[in-house]
Amino acid sequence: MQSSDQTLPGFFSLPSPKSPDYRAPIDRSRPLAADDTCLSIFLKSGHLLPAEDPEPTVPSERSGRPLVCARCHSLRHYGRVKNPSAENLLPDFDFDRMVGPKMVSPSGPRTVVLMVVDAADFDGSLPRKVARLVSSSIDKFSRAWKEGKPGNVPRVVLVVTKIDLLPSSISPDAFEDWVRKRASVWGVNKLTGVHLVSAVRNWRVRDIVDHVRELAGVRGNVWAVGAQNAGKSTLINAMGRCVGDKVSHLTEAPVPGTTLGIVRVEGVLSGQAKLFDTPGILHPYQITMRLTREEQKLVHMSKELRPRTYRIQARHSVHIGGLFRVDVEELSVDSIYLTVWASPLIPLHMGKTEKASMMIEHHFGRQLQPPIGEERINELGKWVRKEINVSGNSWDASSVDIAVAGLGWCAIGLKGEAVLGVWTYDGIDVVQRNSLISRRAAIFEEAGFTDSKIVSQADSAASKLNRSTCCTFGNI
């Protein structure tokens, strides 16, 4: 933290007046310790010191209130960073250099990898590079172990969080089965455990604490890893609440990149075992990474998701905001069911594919948000098509999902075959997978725009513009 320039990250304004025994919040003569909850660029660049000096040195610790920098204060209380332009000054956290080698060292204390994945964006948020790294070191160290050489085989615990966003009707056993199969597609198949939790609702968090404590023993290192915004800090705070209140509170916010460096969390594990929160891994293929804060608010899921279902024929298209479009190009049957699972704040549109290309020109950035504003369309990238072939054998349930990283997914139900053209911005990941939720809405959506505040505001702005144009012409 620093107190000299409030436009730069880490700014902390000193309280005044100061008592005679006041001591500066930061001893600038030494680097910050690894367990400081607000981290500076020091930590981002990896200059960690073991936390050896637990003496209270700052006034807020004495008063029992945690010391936070202006950035964390703004994130905690207002859900946004204090100075967005200063964010660019923060160097990217080098996960491969700073965390990777520590997680897979052949000797030293046992490593437990707590892989945190967002239930509502499973494929987009699963940390693929961590998956590859731990899978290869499990293989390597298991072989070494068998040959009598040192081999510190990492234990991987997969935590699927935010399950409160999924419909409560979902069966936990079927969901766990789905999670294991999906994880193994990404190479995560040697799991020590799978936990399905909600950190905000405190569902099954205690089980993780017990499991992780057991795995870490008295000396192990537990690394919470995951994509930005997957829910790591919220989960660790919930774990802390389970064990008591002598736990450092981490800043959590719906803003990618909230946590800046490695944070050692005190009080959750026993003995000398250590728990570390890490900065989210950047997944450039998640659409949220390209959105502004206001656009992210529209995409952010905060409540249990409700299905929005269309019965749709060939040569028709469904838009999810101005971010994703599905064209039903060819069908072996009359129609298919398409169910959108995404934030209810995103407006949808269904209509003929022949009119879809003019939707970009006339409605993206207005009725179809995000993007907010037409000028944002080009900033999001090139609008590209990918072909997906799907087949199914039931009219009663969705069988295939088309998941869009960071956005949600479309579930498809059909008894036959279909060729779909899916459109989004270049580089955004779109994957086909077995359906996570097979049910659909009881009442179907109609053609045109879905009812929403965004659509009605854009419509009234457009008709106002039309009226004023008519008046102008009328006066001529």
Ligand SMILES: Nc1nc2c(ncn2[C@@H]2O[C@H](COP(=O)(O)OP(=O)(O)O)[C@@H](O)[C@H]2O)c(=O)[nH]1
């Ligand atoms: N609905 C729901 N939201 C969650 C849950 N856990 C985290 N979130 C939200 O997800 C966003 C990112 O959480 P955070 O812990 O900061 O993610 P991190 O970047 O991985 O540390 C915040 O808006 C959280 O409130 C959960 O269990 N359920």
Ligand SMILES: [Mg+2]
């Ligand atoms: Mg965090």
